[in-house]
Amino acid sequence: xxxxxxxxxxxxxxxARRGGRAGGSGPRLRRADHLAGWAFVSPAVLxxxxxxxxxxxxxxxxxxxxxxxxSPGTWTGAxxxxxxxxxxxxxxxxxxxxxxxxxxxxxxxxxxxxxxxLLNQKVRGMTFYRMAVYVPLVTSTVATGVIFSWLLxxxxxxxxxxxxxxGLPQQxxxxxxxxALPAVVMxxxxxxxxxxxIIYLSALQNVPRELMEAAALDGCGRVRxxxxxxxxxxxxxxxxxxxxxxxxxxxxxxxxxxxTKGGPLHxxxxxxxxxxxxxxxxxxxxYAAAIGSALFVVILAVTMVQLWLSRxxxxxxxx
Amino acid sequence: xxxxxxxxxxxHARTTERERPPRRRRRPSPLxxxxxxxxxxxxxxxxxxxxxxxxxxxxxxxxxxxxxxxVHWQNYLDAWHQGPFGHWLLNSALVSVSCVIGNLxxxxxxxxxxxxxxxxxxxxLFVVVLATLMVPFQIVMLPTLIVMQHLHLTDTLGxxxxxxxxxxFGVFLMRQFFTTVPKELEEAAxxxxxxxxxxxxxxxxxxxxxxxxxxxxxxxxxxxxxxxxPLIAVQSPGNMTIQLGLQNFQGQHFTNWPVLMxxxxxxxxxxxxxxxxxxxxxxxxxxxxGLK
Numbered sequence: 001x002x003x004x005x006x007x008x009x010x011x012x013x014x015x016a017r018r019g020g021r022a023g024g025s026g027p028r029l030r031r032a033d034h035l036a037g038w039a040f041v042s043p044a045v046l047x048x049x050x051x052x053x054x055x056x057x058x059x060x061x062x063x064x065x066x067x068x069x070x071s072p073g074t075w076t077g078a079x080x081x082x083x084x085x086x087x088x089x090x091x092x093x094x095x096x097x098x099x100x101x102x103x104x105x106x107x108x109x110x111x112x113x114x115x116x117x118l119l120n121q122k123v124r125g126m127t128f129y130r131m132a133v134y135v136p137l138v139t140s141t142v143a144t145g146v147i148f149s150w151l152l153x154x155x156x157x158x159x160x161x162x163x164x165x166x167g168l169p170q171q172x173x174x175x176x177x178x179x180a181l182p183a184v185v186m187x188x189x190x191x192x193x194x195x196x197x198i199i200y201l202s203a204l205q206n207v208p209r210e211l212m213e214a215a216a217l218d219g220c221g222r223v224r225x226x227x228x229x230x231x232x233x234x235x236x237x238x239x240x241x242x243x244x245x246x247x248x249x250x251x252x253x254x255x256x257x258x259x260t261k262g263g264p265l266h267x268x269x270x271x272x273x274x275x276x277x278x279x280x281x282x283x284x285x286x287y288a289a290a291i292g293s294a295l296f297v298v299i300l301a302v303t304m305v306q307l308w309l310s311r312x313x314x315x316x317x318x319x
Numbered sequence: 320x321x322x323x324x325x326x327x328x329x330x331h332a333r334t335t336e337r338e339r340p341p342r343r344r345r346r347p348s349p350l351x352x353x354x355x356x357x358x359x360x361x362x363x364x365x366x367x368x369x370x371x372x373x374x375x376x377x378x379x380x381x382x383x384x385x386x387x388x389x390v391h392w393q394n395y396l397d398a399w400h401q402g403p404f405g406h407w408l409l410n411s412a413l414v415s416v417s418c419v420i421g422n423l424x425x426x427x428x429x430x431x432x433x434x435x436x437x438x439x440x441x442x443x444l445f446v447v448v449l450a451t452l453m454v455p456f457q458i459v460m461l462p463t464l465i466v467m468q469h470l471h472l473t474d475t476l477g478x479x480x481x482x483x484x485x486x487x488f489g490v491f492l493m494r495q496f497f498t499t500v501p502k503e504l505e506e507a508a509x510x511x512x513x514x515x516x517x518x519x520x521x522x523x524x525x526x527x528x529x530x531x532x533x534x535x536x537x538x539x540x541x542x543x544x545x546x547x548x549p550l551i552a553v554q555s556p557g558n559m560t561i562q563l564g565l566q567n568f569q570g571q572h573f574t575n576w577p578v579l580m581x582x583x584x585x586x587x588x589x590x591x592x593x594x595x596x597x598x599x600x601x602x603x604x605x606x607x608x609g610l611k
Binding site for chain 2: 033034035036037038040041043044045047048049050051052053054055056058059062069070115118121123124125127128129130131132133134135136137138139140141142143144146147148149150151155156157158160161164165190193194195198199201202247250251253254257258272275276279280285288289292293295296299300303
């Protein structure tokens with residue numbers, strides 16, 4: 001949301017500059033207008049400022065302090081950042097966050113495209129099929145975690161039973177250092193698939209019918225029409241999902257907290273989980289804030305890439 | 320499976336009724352062969368959640384797992400007695416509804432002013448609001464906790480409501496909408512002597528049902544399903560939301576699967592019912608939040 005919103009607004013600012021729309025100083029500005037404007041925006045802007053803007057600066061300040069968040073901290077310079085650079089668990093968490101993103105984002109997107117194409121067909125019972133794909137989306141992360149702790153239970157879980165049926169060996173999932181993170185990927189793909197499908201499906205429904213009819217008239221089969229006409233038109237949806245899913249994947253916390261608590265042996269500790277642990281288990285708020293700053297820089301970089309990509313895309317459209 | 324059978328019989332009934340030529344009769348599409356297993360996989364976790372919630376404890380621990388021998392509603396009574404689920408649901412409802420109302424009122428006001436009143440500082444303020452959209456919550460949560468201590472709101476429902484009363488996305492969504500409404504509508508009302516607030520409330524807001532509903536659905540889902548902020552802002556069980564309560568309950572009953580699952584089902588019922596009733600609406604909200 002954030003990225004697209006900011007992006008759209010950037011486009012608007014550009015057009016506003018040219019056209020001189022809302023926001024510019026109009027011909028007649030009355031004092032009443034200024035007052036009304038400020039009165040209307042101030043409640044929302046104040047709240048957003050107090051809870052969205054001030055804390056960003058504050059968090060940066062905290063990262064240079066030693067604090068438990070309940071009593072006033074002491075300034076320690078860049079000590080937290082030095083600690084971070086030399087902390088093997090931090091780097092393990094960073095690496096695992098990266099691995100999680102690299103698995104979660106492509107798997108979700110690659111599964112979502114064929115499912116969206118399927119759900120775009122005219123078949124009886126489609127409302128039901130769509131609902132089945134969307135319903136994990138409204139299932140809370142805590143409930144998802146509880147359900148998957150049973151499904152992926154090594155002793156009596158459903159997934160191991162299914163693996164046994166097809167002759168595959170039993171797995172440890174959340175209890176194995178090698179499989180904890182992939183198990184979290186499996187669980188979160190289930191939870192997010194509906195989101196990606198909705199985005200792709202609405203993009204598919206916006207493909208002009210004439211385009212597909214023209215392709216058919218030219219002797220283009222259904223399968224080829226998909227590869228040559230529909231798939232390229234899904235590119236904007238894909239670039240949005242790539243960024244939006246990555247930003248959300250970088251912020252993974254709930255599912256890890258409910259199922260593995262970062263274990264076994266830090267095997268599923270991701271950045272936000274490590275941040276939480278530092279702040280509320282080890283009461284090292286300053287170090288947690290430093291980890292937060294690192295995360296912020298990464299998320300900002302991803303956002304910038306998105307802005308750059310979409311600006312390039314709009315150049316193409318312009319030509 | 321039942322679905323295809325039903326579809327087939329319905330299709331059959333219709334063709335005999337209208338006596339269409341046989342080659343136009345619609346066979347059930349072969350796509351059902353992919354769609355049915357797909358739905359089964361997506362629904363399996365939720366179906367097993369319900370099945371486990373009516374099983375006995377022994378049945379949840381046998382391998383391979385099977386269907387429960389009977390319906391043991393007792394699990395739900397146990398869950399309800401062992402954890403204040405009613406209280407948690409009420410807390411969640413209070414917090415979510417307050418945030419929805421807050422967003423509807425405050426974001427409409429701000430969105431309208433940003434779109435239509437050329438006041439001094441309009442553009443700068445709006446860019447600042449947009450910038451906060453990019454800030455991840457995990458960065459702001461530590462200082463927000465300190466803010467809550469200063470406001471004496473720690474461990475209250477107020478701590479859960481205040482940060483979500485007005486969201487940058489809400490302001491953005493509303494501003495987008497107001498820029499699309501023709502100016503003439505508003506000017507007519509103004510000429511008739513209506514003030515800005517009156518124009519907004521009686522001329523503009525009635526036009527924006529779908530936008531307000533989108534904002535409501537998104538705010539409600541986000542706040543209802545939020546976990547991390549309640550986890551750090553609230554400690555006493557009496558002030559927990561349903562998500563935090565369920566997690567707490569899991570900590571105490573992690574070996575008692577039927578009761579834990581009964582609690583999980585309880586926690587999901589309100590949103591699931593809402594979703595089934597207004598599926599189309601949820602989908603439109605999510606699609607509009609992402610792409611336009």
